[in-house]
Amino acid sequence: MSTSVAEFATIAQAMVNAEHAITERTRELQTVLETVPAAVWFTYDPQARQVIRNRFAAELMGLPTVTSKPFGEPDLVIDTVAVKDGQRVAREDRPLSRAMRGETIDNQEFAYILPSGVHRYLLSSARPIRDPSGSIIGAVQISLDISERKRGEEQRQLLLNELNHRVKNTLAVVQSIATQTIRNAADLPEAGRNLSSRLVSLAKAHDALTRQNWSGADLGDLIANSITAHAPLDRFRISGEDVWLPPTVALSFALALHELTTNAIKYGALSNGAGTISIAWTITGEEDGRKLKLKWRESGGPPVIPATRKGFGTQLLTRVFDNEQSGGVVLRYEPSGLLCVFHVSLSRQTIAGATT
Numbered sequence: 001m002s003t004s005v006a007e008f009a010t011i012a013q014a015m016v017n018a019e020h021a022i023t024e025r026t027r028e029l030q031t032v033l034e035t036v037p038a039a040v041w042f043t044y045d046p047q048a049r050q051v052i053r054n055r056f057a058a059e060l061m062g063l064p065t066v067t068s069k070p071f072g073e074p075d076l077v078i079d080t081v082a083v084k085d086g087q088r089v090a091r092e093d094r095p096l097s098r099a100m101r102g103e104t105i106d107n108q109e110f111a112y113i114l115p116s117g118v119h120r121y122l123l124s125s126a127r128p129i130r131d132p133s134g135s136i137i138g139a140v141q142i143s144l145d146i147s148e149r150k151r152g153e154e155q156r157q158l159l160l161n162e163l164n165h166r167v168k169n170t171l172a173v174v175q176s177i178a179t180q181t182i183r184n185a186a187d188l189p190e191a192g193r194n195l196s197s198r199l200v201s202l203a204k205a206h207d208a209l210t211r212q213n214w215s216g217a218d219l220g221d222l223i224a225n226s227i228t229a230h231a232p233l234d235r236f237r238i239s240g241e242d243v244w245l246p247p248t249v250a251l252s253f254a255l256a257l258h259e260l261t262t263n264a265i266k267y268g269a270l271s272n273g274a275g276t277i278s279i280a281w282t283i284t285g286e287e288d289g290r291k292l293k294l295k296w297r298e299s300g301g302p303p304v305i306p307a308t309r310k311g312f313g314t315q316l317l318t319r320v321f322d323n324e325q326s327g328g329v330v331l332r333y334e335p336s337g338l339l340c341v342f343h344v345s346l347s348r349q350t351i352a353g354a355t356t
Contacts, residue, residue, distance in 0.1 A: 036056070044074075045100075084111070096141040099128045099139035102136055107124075124143040182195070205226075223279060281293060291345055293344075303335070305333070
């Protein structure tokens with residue numbers, strides 16, 4: 001009898017020791033799962049509808065992280081929309097469910113739309129859990145939140161697309177300027193001087209827009225910068241309210257102001273010591289219906305003689321601004337001097353083809 005009691009005592013102590021060991025391993029596993037910076041899901045449900053999740057998994061799914069449930073007690077999965085490569089993924093084709101069928105999933109990206117409408121991007125891996133005989137009894141999925149990385153990649157792609165678009169537009173502008181300059185020049189030296197001057201003006205406009213992250217440019221600053229590259233500001237009277245030009249419109253105005261200024265230096269009000277130029281503008285309308293009316297008026301220069309043919313400057317002005325959206329440009333050779341009136345739409349839809 002004493003031997004039997006001793007054996008029972010040994011067995012009982014072994015069971016107590018095993019229970020303590022299980023408790024310690026459970027605490028260790030819980031601590032690891034609560035510390036590791038990854039979302040972890042376990043399931044022992046063949047349909048993968050009942051899951052055990054760690055704190056990070058709860059946070060990713062927008063669930064409370066403080067719960068009265070003991071560690072290891074499963075919860076129902078929440079209703080989310082999963083997308084992979086642009087295609088919606090059914091519940092049975094997601095990593096945890098596939099692992100329950102014996103598949104191994106490594107580093108696959110999924111986008112999830114939570115019931116709250118929040119979008120998450122997860123990089124997921126999953127493995128089946130097998131018993132000693134090799135039978136599948138469960139599955140585990142580990143996911144990293146790559147939402148910020150994906151948004152960064154999307155932003156970089158948008159910026160790259162925008163850069164490509166601007167480079168193509170700029171090359172088209174340069175090609176057009178070069179072609180028209182050579183076509184209208186009397187000789188190659190004149191063509192070289194005119195082309196260089198126009199490209200410098202275009203480059204300065206690009207610099208001004210770059211400083212503003214291509215959000216646009218202030219009209220007053222644009223006028224001042226375009227003029228001072230060729231003539232002193234004291235020969236100009238500039239007036240108008242603050243106006244923020246979209247990037248495309250700003251580039252168009254930079255080219256137009258360059259042509260008007262250099263033309264005034266060669267033939268107009270700036271070709272002598274007495275002439276002046278007035279630049280004034282007004283804004284009408286509100287919100288997306290706003291329109292800019294800008295007048296360039298020369299006076300005090302030599303008598304104005306209308307050109308017998310359209311030069312590059314005139315062609316540029318009419319091509320850039322004379323369209324349905326902008327309202328057009330008016331050139332009048334008055335006795336007192338050249339008058340140029342611009343009508344420009346400042347709606348979100350900027351001037352169509354303004355830089356071509």
